[in-house]
Amino acid sequence: MSQSVKSGLAWGAEGQGRGAAGGRVAPRDGAVLVETSHALPIVSIVVAFRSGSALDPAGREGLARITARMLRRGAEGYSANEIEETIDALGGEFGTDVATSATTVHFEVIKRSLDRLVELGATLLARPTFSPPELARLLREAEAELIEARDSDRSLCSRAFRRTLFAGHPYGRRIAGTIPTLREITRDDVAAFYARHYTRRNAIVAISGDIEPGEAHGVAERLLSGLPEGEAIPDPVADPGARPGRCLVFVDKPERTQTQMVIGGLGTDAHDPDHMALLVANTAFGGTFSSRLMQEVRAKRGWSYGASSRAGFDRHRDAFTMWTAPAAQDAAACLSLQLGLLEALRRDGITEDELTFVKRYLVRSHAFEIDTARKRVHQKLDELLYDLPEGYHETYLKRIEDVTLEEANAAVRRRISEDDLVIGVVGTHEEIGEAIAAAVPRLAEVKVEPYDLE
Structure with a gap:
């Protein structure tokens, strides 16, 4: 979003808001958002979960991000390399992003390859394997990325500012975690976080491009079909207080x-x-x-x-x-x-x-x-x-x-x-x-x- 008025967010829209006592109210279950455009034969899909780094357990900061990245590191019937090869063969894109309040899994592909990418996406979402060797490799990569980030003075400045302004608050955490907290993350941690947060009731699907609403709802159902019903995750974050002086x-x-x-x-x-x-x-x-x-x-x-x-x-x-x-x-x-x-x-x-x-x-x-x-x-x-x-x-x-x-x-x-x-x-x-x-x-x-x- 732009740096003028629309600062702060990225990513719609019924039945949400604050309750009478000021608490956050989750949206209705199973929300599917569709925006059709036939300008290009491209379909973009986002499967979003209302859980982000604010849900990282103490001492395991970075867990939400590691869990999301592990979706691409192996699933039932696919090794990590086979996932990459399949995405490339379809001419598609697949990625994950984690913010403080949300996790998003996004796909984009030319329309004629949509069916095969949805099949792959449903497998990655519902049947990740969380291979211990792949997890160990990812954790080493994540640690190296933190060390490399020290070369970015702007990142260092932002982190020091937020760590100080939001001391003791989830908004002051580093989404990527720290080297000590990454070293504490185990496969059991990843599997437990996934089981708690990657559920149908915690998900919202947004689909846009060369697709009609009826077809889009079918795509959303296929993508979520292997996930457990689960429950909507309450927002654990309190309003931050001002730091005096x-x-x-x-x-x-x-x-x-x-x-x-x-x-x-x-x-x-x-x-x-x-x-x-x-x-x-x-x-x-x-x-x-x-x-x-x-x-x-x-x-x-x-x-x-x-x-x-x-x-x-x-x-x-x-x-x-x-x-x-x-x-x-x-x-x-x-x-x-x-x-x-x-x-x-x-x-x-x-x-x-x-x-x-x-x-x-x-x-x-x-x-x-x-x-x-x-x-x-x-x-x-x-x-x-x-x-x-x-x-x-x-x-x-x-x-x-x-x-x-x-x-x-x-x-x-x-x-x-x-x-x-x-x-x-x-x-x-x-x-x-x-x-x-x-x-x-x-x-x-x-x-x-x-x-x-x-």
Whole structure:
């Protein structure tokens, strides 16, 4: 999804929402979403489960992701190599993704090969073998990927930020796990997680492309036919609380001539009455090339190639963030500037001209969010997987157009704090650590962490 209003989710839409006491209500069982388009002879399928890394047991973080990846590592009648060869022979695609709140298994194939890919997909979903040698191989690969990820300063910065902002909360976990937790995962763990979460009542199927609704429902039934009935999995996640004060978490990495920097705190929930107003205001602040952040940081000063802000959301309130990547010698000044821009945003708000521009931009660019059947069905899937308000996407344009200047600026002051902030920086602490800390007025806490911290 775009980095403007539609930040935070990916993936529709009946019978969901919050109960009277504020709890999350699961969608009806057996939901099948269909979006037909005969523009191309391609069919895309997503089988989604309302379980993600938030369900990882303590000490087994990464288990949901490992379980999903094992679906491709062997199933009844197929070795891992035979699965790959069959997918290639059909000209198809198969993949899995795990997020905090959901797991998705996705297929795409040319229409004439659909029947054979569905047969394979049903086998992979219902009869994985979880071969111990394949699991051992995957766990070694996953560990190597974590080590390789240390080369990505942006990933290190994001992880340190979320680990600090959401300390003790599932949103602060690493979906891929850590090296110690991966080493604790056994075949029994994988089999138990699969048995609990890969069930018909926990599944939603979204199908798009060159297929009629009746045929699509038949495909969905075939894909889920081998799964047990099971039960809908309740959302175990509580609403996160704000971390008080300004906290700097500095990830110390040697020989950094460029930094990665993220500043933020708690943001929005899709059920907030001012949710859309905040997202519109954020677009003006840091969601377009002409936004304030980009103009002040890049266009006027040349301190960072990119400068943006994002108001993400999941089933619960997620983070508001500002991102830049200045050179080490500019990092302290860039940080000070961004804090000043945030204070000015809360104090003075966005202008009428900014509001007019971003509303026009969001309405016009919306066409690119719904220009394919696949995108349209994924929007419907969003609403079910993430418990969005009913009709969230259907009423999007009207809600954008209805936002007033007063509502946008009130939402900024209500939802974004300039006092309760986490500032994440990746750089060489010996060279710029003191200057970075000095650039943050009212700094309550400083944490310096090694870049290879697990």
